[in-house]
Amino acid sequence: MDEKRSVTKAAGQISIATTGSRVLGFVRDILLARIFGASGSTDSFFIAFRIPNLFRELFAEGSISAAFVPVFTETLTVEGRDEAKKLASSVFAFLLSVVSLLCVAGIVFAPSVVSVIAPGFIKSPEKFELTVLLTRVMFPFLFFISVAALAKGVLNSLKSFFVPALAPMFLNVSIIISALFAAPKFSVPLVAIALGVTIGGAIQVLIQLPELKKKGFLALPVFSFSHPGLKKILRLLIPAVVGMGVAQINIFISTIFVSFLAGGAATYLYYAMRFVHLPIGIFGNAVATAVLPSLSGYASKNDTDGLRETFSFSLRLLFFITVPAMAGLIALADPIIHVLLQRGEFTQDHARETAYALICYSSGIWAFVGYRIVASAFYSMQDTKTPVRIAAFSVLVNILFSFILMGPMKHGGLALANAIAASLNFLILLFLLRRKLQGVDGSKIFASFIKTAVASCIMGVAGLWTMNVLMWKQGAGIVEKAGTLGLVMALCAGLYFVAMYLMKSDELKFVLNMIKRTPTQKENHG
DSSP states (O other), rough: OHHHHHHHHHHHHOOOOOOOHHHHHHHHHHHHHHOOSSHHHHHHHHHHHHHHHHHHHHHHHIIIIIIIIHHHHHHHHHOOHHHHHHHHHHHHHHHHHHHHHHHHHHHTTTHHHHHHHOOGGGHHHHHHHHHHHHHHTTHHHHHHHHHHHHHHHHHHHTTTHHHHHHTTTEEEHHHHHIIIIIGGGSSSHHHHHHHHHHHHHHHHHHHHHHHHHHTTEEEOOOOOOOOOHHHHHHHHHHHHOOOOHHHHHHHHHHHHHHHHSOTTHHHHHHHHHHHHHHHHHIIIIHHHHHHHHHHHHHOOOOOOOHHHHHHHHHHHHHHHHHHHHHHHHHHTTTHHHHHHHHHHHHHHHHHHHHHHHHHHHTTTOOOOOHHHHHHHHHHHHOOOOHHHHHHHHHHHHHHHHHHHHHHHHHHHHHHHHHHHHHHHHHHHHHHHHHHHHTTTOHHHHHHHHHHHHHHHHHHHHHHHHHHHHHHTTTOOOOHHHHHHHHHHHHHHHHHHHHHHHHTTTTHHHHHHHHHHHHOOOOOOOO
């Protein structure tokens, strides 16, 4: 199986597992919206949840993807399994040492952290105290998710993708169970949800242990930090952590600004970003995760042509999948939010404001997912400094546009500022990668993107027109509305693929050929 098929197959496995997790995530969000609505209390929960998530991105998933996978892959390729296992044990010990201290510090200094992240809450003591309490309850989540991220890094490097991608599903299961059965028994129900978050993190570790044992990499931590691979990872880790921190600052800039807006604004942005994360998580993260070990393998062999070709293919495939998803979210934002969230305490006004934020966020999906592939190319070459410099510039852009747009557009302006910053981040990084590799098949990428954009626009306009003609809001029940929305989405998808077929899309041809060849391969192996 060639590298393109290998990456596509791995991305497909990750997408399937991630889809299950995202579906449960939407069940979780629907449940939380119905029970708690959009209020000052939910603002406290979602902002408190962002705090350990920030550190997770800094010291867990993001940094391990950037620093651990390329070095572990190089060690595995050049020095063999035994040396790679020693490296994993050394990194495990280092991670436990650092993250344990961070968790203790986070719990002790939670009031100071909340003051920095949400200064607008200080004027409301009850809201501030609840945010501090929820932050303390959820900080141990960082410990568990860091260990889970290391396990994921090892398994991904060994080309095992499905189980690590499935693990986040259990976080959603834990929160759902907490909301249904534990929350009613708590005097502050959101504390039960916060406990569900921490327990879900622990389950994400446990679910990966059997697969690690099967692969022969279930190892205890070795508290000896002299391994040369660990030193190389730490050299890459420092700029990677800074880079991830700079990227996360964009999110927290919105958090700081939104804390000064009316109650519910943080919740609107949270739910809108949850929908945006659907294509980013299912497709963007899937392709980026699947392609990083392959790119790292080419980089360790100094095979620039192979790296360039695999990168170009991955980016084109990703745009082929995610740009129509972006168009669909923009065109159908109102009915999507109405059908999935508007019930119980989540009113029509809440739905309208969330849809507004969703449209603004969605305009940057192409850049959010594109950045992940471009950054993976830099990480595979053990260059974590370049993404840091460009990400720092994107923070300044986000601050500037947040100031400009927050007044006239409220929370929608904060979402749009994020999208603008992401777009510039991606484009500049792509330009620098082109210089570094002396070309990235730019003409192929551009031609493919134009075809995808045209087909997606046709699809989006058709979906919006069809939904208006059907007048789905007038007198229909929720089941009928959901059915109508599902039918329109299916018709839109069909129209997109027809348009891409007529424009002779190479990516569509590749996917169709891969589907056709799969049964034949099974027969040949039989």
